[in-house]
Amino acid sequence: xxxxxxxxxxxxxxxxxxxxxxxxxxxxxxxxxxxxxxxxxxxxxxxxxxxxxxxxxxxxxxxxxxxxxxxxxxxxxxxxxxxxxxxxxxxxxxxxxxxxxxxxxxxxxxxxxxxxxxxxxxxxxxxxxxxxxxxxxxxxxxxxxxxxxxxxxxxxxxxxxxxxxxxxxxxxxxxxxxxxxxxxxxxxxxxxxxxxxxxxxxxxxxxxxxxxxxxxxxxxxxxxxxxxxxxxxxxxxxxxxxxxxxxxx
Numbered sequence: 001x002x003x004x005x006x007x008x009x010x011x012x013x014x015x016x017x018x019x020x021x022x023x024x025x026x027x028x029x030x031x032x033x034x035x036x037x038x039x040x041x042x043x044x045x046x047x048x049x050x051x052x053x054x055x056x057x058x059x060x061x062x063x064x065x066x067x068x069x070x071x072x073x074x075x076x077x078x079x080x081x082x083x084x085x086x087x088x089x090x091x092x093x094x095x096x097x098x099x100x101x102x103x104x105x106x107x108x109x110x111x112x113x114x115x116x117x118x119x120x121x122x123x124x125x126x127x128x129x130x131x132x133x134x135x136x137x138x139x140x141x142x143x144x145x146x147x148x149x150x151x152x153x154x155x156x157x158x159x160x161x162x163x164x165x166x167x168x169x170x171x172x173x174x175x176x177x178x179x180x181x182x183x184x185x186x187x188x189x190x191x192x193x194x195x196x197x198x199x200x201x202x203x204x205x206x207x208x209x210x211x212x213x214x215x216x217x218x219x220x221x222x223x224x225x226x227x228x229x230x231x232x233x234x235x236x237x238x239x240x241x242x243x244x245x246x247x248x249x
Contacts, residue, residue, distance in 0.1 A: 016117045020141035023119030027065045029156035029189050032123045035178035038224045039125045042182035045218040053220045055231035057082040057094050059127040065155030066120035096126025100137035100145055108143025117141050121154045127222040127230050157189035164188045180242050214239035
């Protein structure tokens with residue numbers, strides 16, 4: 001009689017966690033941070049069709065990194081859940097915390113029960129009536145959820161990006177300053193990864209960071225000055241002005 005194959009639950013969890021982390025780290029970082037008029041989302045994303053930042057409901061938005069089909073399915077499920085709750089009860093009953101809890105349960109179930117975990121990390125942000133009421137929730141591949149204050153970075157070189165934000169982010173930044181800091185943080189996270197420049201491309205700076213252009217960025221905000229649907233995307237001309245006026249921080 002042969003001995004049945006056995007793997008301890010601890011080893012299964014470790015293997016699944018390592019698999020998911022490696023997949024997420026292959027992507028480019030996203031940054032979510034507060035500014036004086038709301039919450040800004042900045043991601044390196046050259047695609048104009050496949051968004052990493054999306055509106056979910058009136059005052060709620062989602063940012064994601066990892067495998068696009070997986071976080072897109074989460075986005076669609078979140079939009080449907082928010083619409084159903086808002087229709088059945090009241091629009092004020094749709095909250096970022098409830099959505100984050102639903103995502104946490106879904107990701108936790110997939111991590112344990114599915115053949116492979118989702119290679120995604122997401123942030124659910126809800127705009128409050130004041131800056132003190134803003135909520136930013138970070139959810140990882142295993143369903144873990146944390147309440148972040150001020151800023152959060154995920155994907156890619158998240159530790160390097162987070163350290164830059166920790167050194168430079170302040171309360172009550174203007175939108176231009178917040179977006180500029182987020183872009184510099186993303187550039188800091190790419191130091192040593194750029195490789196040789198393409199023919200005709202600008203020479204990279206001596207510290208090895210890549211310089212991001214407006215065409216390489218996806219930027220959106222939850223704007224407190226808007227009456228109900230607070231989500232709006234930031235245009236390339238605005239980013240050009242920010243990059244033109246933002247020297248090395």
